[in-house]
Amino acid sequence: MLxxxxxxxxxxxxxxxxxxxxxxxxxxxxxCWCLALFACAFNLLLGYxxxxxxxxxxxxGAAGYIAGYSIKAWGLSPELGILAGTAFAxxxxxxxxxxxxxxxxxxxxxxTLALAQMLYxxxxxxxxxxxxDGLQGVPRGKLFxxxxxxxxxxxxxxxxxxxxxxxxxxxxxxxxxxxxxxxxIRENEPRAISLGYDVDxxxxxxxxxxxxLAGLAGATKTVVFQLxxxxxxxxxxxxxxxxxxxxxxxxxxxGPVVGAFVVVGLQNxxxxxxxSWVQVIMGAIFVVCVLAxxxxxxxxxxxxxxxxx
Amino acid sequence: xPLQSEFILETCELTKAFKGFVAVSSVNLKVKRGSxxxxxxxxGAGKTTTFNLLTKFLAPTSGTITFNGADITSEKPxxxxxxxxxxxxxxxxxxxxxxxxxxxxxxxxRELGTSFHFWKSEKSLEQLNGRAMELLESVDLAxxxxxVTVELPYGRKRALEIAxxxxxxxxxxxxxxxTQGMGHEDVGRVVDLIRKVSANRTIxxxxxxxxVVADLSDTITVLxxxxxxxxxPYSEVSKNPLVLEAYVxxxxx
Ligand SMILES: Nc1ncnc2c1ncn2[C@@H]1O[C@H](COP(=O)(O)OP(=O)(O)OP(=O)(O)O)[C@@H](O)[C@H]1O
Ligand SMILES: [Mg+2]
Numbered sequence: 001m002l003x004x005x006x007x008x009x010x011x012x013x014x015x016x017x018x019x020x021x022x023x024x025x026x027x028x029x030x031x032c033w034c035l036a037l038f039a040c041a042f043n044l045l046l047g048y049x050x051x052x053x054x055x056x057x058x059x060x061g062a063a064g065y066i067a068g069y070s071i072k073a074w075g076l077s078p079e080l081g082i083l084a085g086t087a088f089a090x091x092x093x094x095x096x097x098x099x100x101x102x103x104x105x106x107x108x109x110x111x112t113l114a115l116a117q118m119l120y121x122x123x124x125x126x127x128x129x130x131x132x133d134g135l136q137g138v139p140r141g142k143l144f145x146x147x148x149x150x151x152x153x154x155x156x157x158x159x160x161x162x163x164x165x166x167x168x169x170x171x172x173x174x175x176x177x178x179x180x181x182x183x184x185i186r187e188n189e190p191r192a193i194s195l196g197y198d199v200d201x202x203x204x205x206x207x208x209x210x211x212x213l214a215g216l217a218g219a220t221k222t223v224v225f226q227l228x229x230x231x232x233x234x235x236x237x238x239x240x241x242x243x244x245x246x247x248x249x250x251x252x253x254x255g256p257v258v259g260a261f262v263v264v265g266l267q268n269x270x271x272x273x274x275x276s277w278v279q280v281i282m283g284a285i286f287v288v289c290v291l292a293x294x295x296x297x298x299x300x301x302x303x304x305x306x307x308x309x
Numbered sequence: 310x311p312l313q314s315e316f317i318l319e320t321c322e323l324t325k326a327f328k329g330f331v332a333v334s335s336v337n338l339k340v341k342r343g344s345x346x347x348x349x350x351x352x353g354a355g356k357t358t359t360f361n362l363l364t365k366f367l368a369p370t371s372g373t374i375t376f377n378g379a380d381i382t383s384e385k386p387x388x389x390x391x392x393x394x395x396x397x398x399x400x401x402x403x404x405x406x407x408x409x410x411x412x413x414x415x416x417x418x419r420e421l422g423t424s425f426h427f428w429k430s431e432k433s434l435e436q437l438n439g440r441a442m443e444l445l446e447s448v449d450l451a452x453x454x455x456x457v458t459v460e461l462p463y464g465r466k467r468a469l470e471i472a473x474x475x476x477x478x479x480x481x482x483x484x485x486x487x488t489q490g491m492g493h494e495d496v497g498r499v500v501d502l503i504r505k506v507s508a509n510r511t512i513x514x515x516x517x518x519x520x521v522v523a524d525l526s527d528t529i530t531v532l533x534x535x536x537x538x539x540x541x542p543y544s545e546v547s548k549n550p551l552v553l554e555a556y557v558x559x560x561x562x
Contacts, residue, residue: 169428172427172428172430173427173428175430175431176426176427176428176429176430176431177418177421177423177424177425177426177429177431177433177434178423178424178425178426178427178429179427179431180407180411180414180415180418180424180431180434181415181418181424183404183406183407184404184407184415187403187404187405187406187407188402188403188404188405190366190398190402191398191402191403191404192415193366193386193387193390194364194366194386194390194395194396194397194398194402195390195395195415195416195419195473195476195477196387196390196391196395196419196477197387197419197424198385198387199387201425202424202425205425205427209427
């Protein structure tokens with residue numbers, strides 16, 4: 001007998017493999033997978049550790065620049081460029097985390113926001129980022145020197161594979177001895193301390209993992225769009241990932257994936273029709289979500305499902 | 310083996326002031342190894358604050374704390390726990406959305422040394438299930454092992470808290486009002502449990518139920534307005550006019 005999660009995972013794989021053959025635009029899908037990974041990484045922190053970071057744009061943005069620059073200027077292969085971006089985001093996560101983790105609640109969120117804003121202005125000032133224009137024309141290159149990523153389907157399956165690897169790593173983290181401690185910190189921090197856990201160290205590791213995986217998403221996104229821009233580093237992105245995670249279902253395995261698809265899908269659909277009203281509509285969805293269905297799409301669905309049985 | 314002193318825990322002039330308000334004032338506490346020591350006093354006397362000081366959830370304004378001969382005044386709360394001083398909380402402290410079994414396992418898993426291993430399966434924790442079930446059995450919770458903790462009745466949660474504390478096999482256990490908010494039957498069960506687990510450890514407990522205190526404790530320290538008012542066995546303390554006055558006085562307020 002397969003568990004619900006295993007069924008969900010199989011459905012995810014099948015959908016991911018088939019989707020580009022069912023008439024869905026690969027570029028749209030790739031954007032969704034990148035942001036889904038971003039949201040899953042964020043969920044590891046908020047949903048399973050109870051830490052609200054309002055600076056996650058920093059990681060997705062920074063990794064995009066580093067990957068883009070190392071591929072374009074140093075001629076790194078795409079896989080190495082993505083690794084470089086991911087590693088940079090991890091180091092950045094360590095720095096941000098070390099500064100923010102001593103604080104709790106809203107102070108933690110404010111420090112992460114402030115640090116991310118500082119970094120945003122660094123990117124804006126630095127030459128190599130191309131400022132407002134962004135770092136353009138990042139070549140896609142050949143994966144492992146063989147697979148040509150200029151081919152859209154090759155690129156698509158590469159991106160999907162990265163998502164799956166990131167997703168599985170997060171899943172494993174949640175269901176590991178470390179994940180158990182994270183959950184105990186989320187549930188009752190003083191109690192975890194009184195049982196001898198140095199909670200700050202656990203939070204820091206969770207923060208670094210989350211930042212690195214957010215970076216993996218950002219670096220991959222840069223390869224897809226051949227562009228690293230200020231948009232990803234902007235605080236809007238930090239807000240968007242909160243929305244995706246809450247809308248899909250905080251602290252659920254699949255919630256952030258669903259949330260990312262819904263948000264990116266809506267933005268795509270609405271952008272041509274209502275222009276800048278998109279922001280307002282997203283805001284309204286956020287409010288409805290927080291007021292009316294707190295558990296998010298996947299969370300509500302799961303409660304419904306378990307009640308029926 | 311070094312010669313162990315008679316007292317496992319001593320405080321010297323322990324004081325805590327909150328912005329000028331002195332909640333704990335020059336407390337000299339000596340807890341005898343292997344005893345059950347009760348800390349009592351009217352509401353607001355500073356009992357919980359004392360616990361917070363002993364476990365370093367609060368930093369003392371002045372004074373020192375010695376555990377097994379070592380000065381632990383400047384250690385961090387998690388370090389204190391690893392030394393063998395484990396506390397419970399006045400309001401039940403469990404991990405509500407984990408199962409009862411998982412709650413106890415959190416207490417057990419640190420010693421495996423894999424608590425940072427995010428790449429390992431949580432199945433690796435199943436080797437602890439036997440010990441966890443034993444602990445649950447000792448508090449009559451074995452049949453609830455798979456229950457999500459939030460669904461337990463209050464009395465059971467307190468029992469689970471004790472089981473989780475016992476998972477660390479602490480040398481010194483601090484219990485903050487273990488019977489608070491419990492029905493009569495539950496109180497009896499917790500008293501039996503405390504007596505049972507006190508066999509090879511020291512217990513310092515805050516307790517309002519004087520019946521429980523009289524029943525269990527070897528020594529009683531009475532706190533009032535942050536200071537020690539009296540100390541001794543129940544038979545002595547309960548006759549002390551100062552103590553009676555403090556209790557009656559606080560009741561009239
Ligand atoms: N963090 C704090 N800041 C300011 N005052 C505090 C703080 N914690 C406790 N106090 C005050 O210190 C005094 C002692 O509180 P404490 O909680 O130790 O009492 P207690 O003896 O445990 O009482 P109870 O029987 O009600 O649990 C109270 O007057 C309380 O208001
Ligand atoms: Mg108290």
